[in-house]
Amino acid sequence: MKTRFASLRVLAILGAGATLAPAAAMAQDQTxxxxxxxxxxxxxxxxxxxxxxxxxxxxxxxxxxxxxxxxxxxxxxxxxxxxxxxxxxxxxxxxxxxxxxxxxxxxxxxxxxxxxxxxxxxxxxxxxxxxxxxxxxxxxxxxxxxxxxxxxxxxxxxxxxxxxxxxxxxxAPPTFGFEAYGAFTYGNYDAIRVEAGLNAPLSDTIAARVDGVYFKRDGFYNDVVNDTDINNRDRYLVRAQVLFEPTEDISFRLIGDYSKKDEACCAATFVQPDFAPLARVSPGLDPFARPVGNAPALTSRANPIIPVLIGLGQNPASLNQSTFNRNIYVTPGRSFEGETEDYGVSGELSWDFGDMSLTSITGYREYDNFQGSDTDYTQVDILYREAGPSAAARNFKTFTQELRLAGTAFNDKLDWLVGGYYANEKLQTRDNLRFGTQYGQFVACRLAIALQPTLGASLGRRVADPSQANCFDPVAFGAIQSGAVFGAATARVVPALNNLASISDVGGTGDVYNQTSENFAVFTHNIVHLTDTLDLTLGLRYTNETKDFDATFGNDNTVCPTNRALIGPIAGASAFFAGLLSLSCQGNSTAELNGVSISDTRDEDEFTGTAILSWKPTPDLLTYASYSRGYKAGGFNLDRSALGNPVTFSVAAIDPSSLQFAEETVTAYEIGAKYATREFGISLAGFRQEFTNFQLNTFNGSVFLVQNVNACSASLGGADMDASAATGACAVDNVVPGVVSQGVEMEAYLQPIQDLNFSLGLTYTDSSYENELIGNDTGTPLDPALRLLPGDNLSNAPELVATSSVTWTPPIGNSGMEGLFFLNARMTGDYNTGSDLLYGKEQDGYVIVNGRIGLTNIANRFAIEGWVSNLFDKDYTQVAFNTPFVAPQQTYSAFLAEPRTYGVTVRGKF
CATH class of the missing domain: 2.170.130.10 (TonB-dependent receptor, plug domain)
Known part of the structure; x- marks a missing residue:
């Protein structure tokens, strides 16, 4: 059967998986x-x-x-x-x-x-x-x-x-030849991976294939409190395929797969200066102030929240160890256990009609995930999600259908393609985020710390006392009760403080968010051969996206409405009163929402497209310039906190449209060149991408918001970098893209001899926010939590990255056996890992090296390989974030990347 290139969207690589004969005699003008x-x-x-x-x-x-x-x-x-x-x-x-x-x-x-x-x-x-x-x-x-x-x-x-x-x-698809294979791997952390499969022709026109993988490994974190490990692996995959080729012109591939993960994920450690030197106590405890000199670490007792954590049960060892010490101290009984199921079926039909071909890809998938977590990542019981089937979960049910018709016209002067795409996605998110048994006492301590500069100074003692149920020193609380601190508001503040301190194991009892997305598109992509060496590519797409949303809330936090009645009338009088109410209702966790349902819908239409002019001045060299416009759908923020500020929140005034965020669009420009021969090849690209309504999800201290970041062409006079949410508006006519990604890319290979290959990749990317930032395309001011963004790089966007590899497969003897030596490396420059770009979340540059060495094709059947990932055991983080509820004193936590792993793999084929 002839080889088919079924996908018109992506690449098909042939000949890269085997050692091939040199092609020195290949003519340069070969078509x-x-x-x-x-x-x-x-x-x-x-x-x-x-x-x-x-x-x-x-x-x-x-x-x-x-x-x-x-x-x-x-x-x-x-x-x-x-x-x-x-x-x-x-x-x-x-x-x-x-x-x-x-x-x-x-x-x-x-x-x-x-x-x-x-x-x-x-x-x-x-x-x-x-x-x-x-x-x-x-x-x-x-x-x-x-x-x-x-x-x-x-x-x-x-x-x-x-x-x-x-x-x-x-x-890997089915083929018309019998093959069975198996592989067994053992590595550190007691890693065991077993992979096996069978491929067989069932007739002259039908072939089938079955593959399976099982992987189990201990976790990288040691939960000292609960005597278990976190970030382990316990997963498997089964995939079955059938290929039907009744003629040389018709091919149908049916695929069914099922995978499951039963793992505990994902733990975090406290950030220390060994990771981020700027993770230190800031003057005045302003989280946006860059620390000066050799200030104490954020986990030092000089940070007033640290004695509180210790007083409430946090093991001091967790605050003194390195960021990369993987001992973690979480709340007794809290679990990160979770389960994920992912399964589906798809069918791909390819049918050639001479100069025309039809491709149809039909797919249905379901994805279910639930996960428990000690969501505050401390030993103090502040915030959690229950593990088990009733835990926070997400479920996707997705049906997709794609049709493409492609061919040639005008004596092969035009390669044309037209197609359509339809997708129906049903998303359900369930959340049971709850305040822990020590939440009330802990946040009462935060309010006590806020009074230290005034009340504490006048009394000459600490206001916060974690040994007390309401976390106030009895003498200090007596002063509050006397009316000396809050005057006429005392009758409201004192019971509200006691109510706040009483919050224990309340919150979400089952919030359910449903979103149905229906997407259809028609598209065309056409290549016009203007001359033998000059091509013009024109593509256009129309997309329609409709999303229907509804949510129903469950909540048993009765302290919030009680304190709203007490503090609501005076919340605007001082930051302390607003903070007291905010902490009582944090994240809009309130019994006022219990049983409340909301719904909304949004509809989008978008045209996108591309134009490419390419020229081949020589058979080995291609140059091109392109323009394209892209699009990502808007949607709904599936988080109740985004319904409004908890201080001013009102169920009667709920506006579901406040959960909406707009579609993200991008205009991109690119120039490039590619040169390739047998021995050497290189590709270069320079690009600029301008994003409008860039979708940024972040936590601003009260709300998990989705901000559509744009910029203003007029000066805001620094109002986008201040602490006010009311300043920094922009006229609609002056709204321009807020994010620009531009840079150059290079990828190259060198093959000096048949069995030796080198590769090199280099990317310089300046992915930055513009100056004069605003919050959406209507000119709304940027949220103050994002005031470090203007003019800075995006998070997790290093400017410089380089990759390289060497592969050497020398023949050993005359039996067909080969050696294998493979080494690759990735060098990453500095970048900030936090979406708010706070100081102290910066990751220094690092190099990761992986390698594999072994013997392959032993007796034409077997291989044995030793391998290592992160050879030099480099410590680095994936993301650093504000430890929940520890603000404004600011302690950071971090999700760590994997340490060094190594092992041995034995393979066989029959």
């Missing part, structure tokens, strides 16, 4: 068709793609793309999308409080935050089927055929549109 027909004798660096709807050599395609072969994926130990960052310099994948929240970034741009209402800026496809969020691919993928990473806005070639790029993963 693309010649290369394709002779792919079995073309060097491994000649890569065949279908990125523009026809089979081409990768070096001839005017698209910024990184292509990773099965061989490289195997050598690098890549089993999920997070590990692709070691191979692609423009890609960064990280995860935070739940692996379902994993986020991919390309050229510094990605979805920021854990809110499932935000779609992924980088779309992920597996076998042509869209995964609803990029975090859904943080799981075992099984045997892979190839991975393609397309950079920049996408959409005119099919599938789901994306504003920053696409990761397209292709699993």
């Amino acid at each position: 693309d068709n010649d290369l394709i027909e002779n792919a079995d004798v073309v060097d491994r660096n000649i890569i065949i793609v279908t990125a523009q709807g026809r089979s081409q050599v990768l070096a001839d395609v005017p698209v910024a793309v990184s292509a990773v072969s099965a061989e490289t994926l195997s050598n690098s130990g890549t089993t999920d999308i997070r590990e692709l960052t070691q191979l692609a310099p423009s890609l960064l994948v990280s995860s935070t409080g739940n692996e379902a929240n994993g986020s991919a970034r390309i050229r510094g741009i990605g979805t920021v935050g854990d809110n499932p209402g935000l779609e992924s800026s980088v779309a992920v496809f597996v076998d042509g089927v869209y995964r609803s969020r990029s975090g859904n691919a943080l799981s075992e993928l099984g045997p892979l055929d190839r991975v393609e990473i397309l950079r920049g806005p996408q959409g005119t070639l099919g599938g789901r549109n994306a504003s920053a790029g696409v990761i397209s993963i292709y699993t």
Whole structure:
């Protein structure tokens, strides 16, 4: 059966997974068709793609793309999308409080935050089927055929549109030859990974394949309090496929898969100056003030919140150890246990009609995840989500249908493609976030600390006393009760303080958010061959997106409405009164919402497209310039805190539209060149991407908000960098893009001899917020929590990244056995890991080196390999964040990256 290039959206790599004969005799003027027909004798660096709807050599395609072969994926130990960052310099994948929240970034741009209402800026496809969020691919993928990473806005070639790029993963397909294989791995942390599969022809026209993976490993964190480990691995995958090829022109591939994870994730440690030297007590405890000199660490007792934590049960060892000491101290009985199920079925039909071909991809997927957490990440019981089936959860049910028709016209002067895409996604998010048994006492301590500069100074003693039920020193509280502090408001403040201190194990009893998204699009992508060396590519897409939203809340926090009645009338009189009410109702956790339902809908229409002019001055050199416009849908903030400020919140005044955020659009420009021969190849790209309504999810101290970041063409006089939410508005006519990503990329390979390959990638990206920032496209002022953003780089967006690898596979003897030596490295420059860019969340640059050495093709069947990831055991973080509820005294916590892992793998095939 002839090889088919079924996807018109992504790359197909041929010949990269085997050691091939040199192609020194290949003529320089050999055509693309010649290369394709002779792919079995073309060097491994000649890569065949279908990125523009026809089979081409990768070096001839005017698209910024990184292509990773099965061989490289195997050598690098890549089993999920997070590990692709070691191979692609423009890609960064990280995860935070739940692996379902994993986020991919390309050229510094990605979805920021854990809110499932935000779609992924980088779309992920597996076998042509869209995964609803990029975090859904943080799981075992099984045997892979190839991975393609397309950079920049996408959409005119099919599938789901994306504003920053696409990761397209292709699993190993069935073939018409019998093969069985197995692999066993053992590594440190008692890691055991077993993989096995069977491929068999069932007839001359039907082939089937079954693959399975099981992976179990101890966790990287040691929970000292509960005597368990966190961030472990306990997962498996089963995938079955059938390939039906009744004729050379018709092919149908049916795929069904099921995967499950039963793991505890994700713990965090306190940030110390060994990670971030600026993680220190700031003058006046202003979290936005850069610390001066050798100020004490945030976990020092000089930070007044630290004695409170210790007084309420925090083990001092957790506050004195290194950021990267993986002993953690969480609340007794609290758990990070969770479970994830991901399964689906898809069918891909390819039908050739001479000069025309039809492709249909149909997919249905379900994704379920629930996760418990000690959400304050301290030993004090402040905030938690219960583990188990009733825990916080998210569920996606997604049906997608894609049709493409492609062909040629006008004597092959035009390669045309038209298509349509439909997706129906049902998302349900359930949340049971609750205040812990010590919440009331802890936040009462925060208010006591706030009175220290005045009341404490006059009494000559500490106001906060964690040994007291309301955390006030009896003498100090007596002064408050006497009326000496609050005067006429004392009758309201004293009972409100006692009410606040009594909050224990109340909050969410089951908030349920439902969102139904219906998306359809029509698109076309056409290549006009103006001359033999000059092409013009024109693509256009129309997308319609409708989202229907409803939510029902459950809550048993009766202290909030009680204190609202007491403090509400005077909340505007002082920051202390507002803080007292805010802490009583934090995150809009209030019994006033119990049983309340809301609903809303939004509809979007968007045209996007691309234009590319490419020229080949010589057979080995391609140059191009492109323009494109991309789009990511708006949606709803699936968090009750965003319904309003807890101080002024009113159920009667709930406006569901306040949860909406606008669609994100991008205008992109790119110039590039690609040069390729057998021995050497290089691709260069320069780009600029301007984002309007950039979707940023962050916590401002009271609300988990989604801010559509834009800029103002007129000066705001520094009002976007002050502490006021009322200043810094912009006239609508002056609203301009608020985020710009620009830079240069280089990828190169060198093959001096047949068995030795080198690769190098280098990306310089300036992904920055503009100056004069505003909060949305109507000119609303920027939230004060984001006042460090103007003019600075985006979070998790290093300016400089370099990757490199060397692969040496020398023959050993005459039996066909080969040696294997593989080494790759990723150098990452400095970057800030916090979405608010607070000082102290900066990650210094680092280098990660992975390697693999072994013998392969032993007796034409076996291989044994030793491998290591993070060879030099480099400590670094994925994300640093404000420890919940410890503000404004500001203690940070961090989700750590993986330490060094190593092991041995034995493979066999039959």
